[in-house]
Amino acid sequence: MTKVLIVEDNEMNLDMLSRRLSRKGFTVISARDGEAAVRTCREAVPDVVLMDMSLPVMDGWTATRALKGDPATEGIPVIALTAHAMEADREKALAAGCDAFATKPIDLPDLLATIDSLLSG
Incomplete structure (x- = not known):
């Protein structure tokens, strides 16, 4: 089962x-800010991250750079989610x-296709 943060x-x-x-069969875990996202990625090792970019504590851009700069998490695909x-x-991003x-509001079929593409490619 695919684990999504x-x-x-x-x-x-x-x-x-x-x-x-x-409902689509994913195991879902969550984080409320970028700092928690980086910590959760290191501990739970999700298959893919859906990253809001406007976050408290550490924004999504900084969190993504931290994940991509860490050999333990650099291979985890990150999908930016933003209203911008x-x-x-x-x-x-x-x-x-x-x-x-991906822009908000989320188009679920498009998001699922993106997740599938990143995980299969």
Whole structure:
């Protein structure tokens, strides 16, 4: 079963996405800020990370750079999740090391296809 780490500080967004992914057969774990995300990745080693970029304590860009800079977590695919849909936001997320980019509100079929593509490729 694929383990997904959702990094999201908004309770409603976290709950909604967790329930939708759980119904699709994913094991879902979560973190509320970037610092917790880095720690959780090292401890739980998820198959993929869904990273909100606007987070407290440590933002998603910094957390992604930390994950990609650590040999223990550098291979874990990170998908940026953000309400910021401008091309510059996408480029900034990819420059930080994100493997893919999705805008909120989340289009679940597109997100599932992205996850499948990252895990199979």
